Amino acid sequence: MASSPLGRPTRGTTGTNRLRRNDRWIAASPAFRRAADPLVIDLGYGASGVTAFELSTRLQRVRQDAEVLGLELDPARVATANDQLLAVRAGLTPFDPDLRVAFARGGFEVPLPTGRRPAVIRAMNVLRQYDEADVASAWRTTAARLAPGGLLIEGTCDEIGRVASWIDVDHHATPLRFTISLRLAELEHPSIVAERLPKALIHRNVPGERVHALLVDLDREWDRAAALSTFGATQRFLAAVGALRDQGWPVSGGKSRWRLGELTLPWAAVAPLP
Structure with missing residues (x-):
C-alpha cells in the first residue's frame, strides 16, 4: 500500500x-x-462508510460475489469506517453482517496489495475541489488500476442524492459517456444539474459549449411538455428526452432508464470545445 496516497482529502x-x-x-x-472479479472501489467515500455499505448491499443483489473496498486519504476516516464495520459484523445495524466490504487508506493510485484490478472505481464528489486542468491526470492515474474492460465513474451529486451527474471513463482513461440523473418529483427544471456537473464540465456551462446547449435544449423541452404534468413528472421527462432525441441529440438507452430520471449521451456530445 502506498505510504503517501495520491490526492487531497475530501471535505x-x-x-x-x-x-x-x-x-x-x-x-x-x-x-x-x-x-x-467483481471488485468495486468506493474512492473518497467521505466521513462515514455508509456509502460503501449501501453500494455493497445493492451490488450483492446482482452478484453475490461482489466486493467493495472503500478508500480514503484520512486515516481517521478509515478508522471510523472500520469501527462502523465492526458494528455491521456484530449485527447492530440494518446491514447484512456478511457484507463483503473492507476499508483502507488510499487515493488515486488505488492501492491493492494483492495485485487485483477492480472492475469499477467510483469517485463521486472527489474532484470538486480540484482545478479542471487536474482532471485528466486524475483519470489517467486511477483508470490505470482498472481491469481491462473496467470502468471509472467520476462525478458529483447534491447532499441528499436527488441531483447527480457523472462520466464513465474506460481503462485507457478515455471518457465514454455522460449521464444526468434527477429525482423527477418536484423538479422545476432539469438544468438544476448545472450546479452538480463533474469538474470536467462545470466551468463549461457557458454559451458556445456543448453541455450548455444540452441543458438549454432540455429545459426548453421540459417546459414544452408542461401539459403532461397532469400525468406525472415521469411522463413529462419522457416527452422531453424523446424530443431531444428527435432533434438529433444522441440520447442512449431507452424509456426504462429515462423513467428513472436518467439521461445519457456519448461523451463527444458534451465534451468541452478546444
Whole structure:
C-alpha cells in the first residue's frame, strides 16, 4: 500500500442514500455484471462508510460475489469506517453482517496489495475541489488500476442524492459517456444539474459549449411538455428526452432508464470545445 496516497482529502460529509442513483448505475453496468472479479472501489467515500455499505448491499443483489473496498486519504476516516464495520459484523445495524466490504487508506493510485484490478472505481464528489486542468491526470492515474474492460465513474451529486451527474471513463482513461440523473418529483427544471456537473464540465456551462446547449435544449423541452404534468413528472421527462432525441441529440438507452430520471449521451456530445 502506498505510504503517501495520491490526492487531497475530501471535505464533505456522507449522507445515507446520497449515492443511490450511482449505485443503481454501477449495478446495471456491463463492466460490473460481466467482470471476472467483481471488485468495486468506493474512492473518497467521505466521513462515514455508509456509502460503501449501501453500494455493497445493492451490488450483492446482482452478484453475490461482489466486493467493495472503500478508500480514503484520512486515516481517521478509515478508522471510523472500520469501527462502523465492526458494528455491521456484530449485527447492530440494518446491514447484512456478511457484507463483503473492507476499508483502507488510499487515493488515486488505488492501492491493492494483492495485485487485483477492480472492475469499477467510483469517485463521486472527489474532484470538486480540484482545478479542471487536474482532471485528466486524475483519470489517467486511477483508470490505470482498472481491469481491462473496467470502468471509472467520476462525478458529483447534491447532499441528499436527488441531483447527480457523472462520466464513465474506460481503462485507457478515455471518457465514454455522460449521464444526468434527477429525482423527477418536484423538479422545476432539469438544468438544476448545472450546479452538480463533474469538474470536467462545470466551468463549461457557458454559451458556445456543448453541455450548455444540452441543458438549454432540455429545459426548453421540459417546459414544452408542461401539459403532461397532469400525468406525472415521469411522463413529462419522457416527452422531453424523446424530443431531444428527435432533434438529433444522441440520447442512449431507452424509456426504462429515462423513467428513472436518467439521461445519457456519448461523451463527444458534451465534451468541452478546444
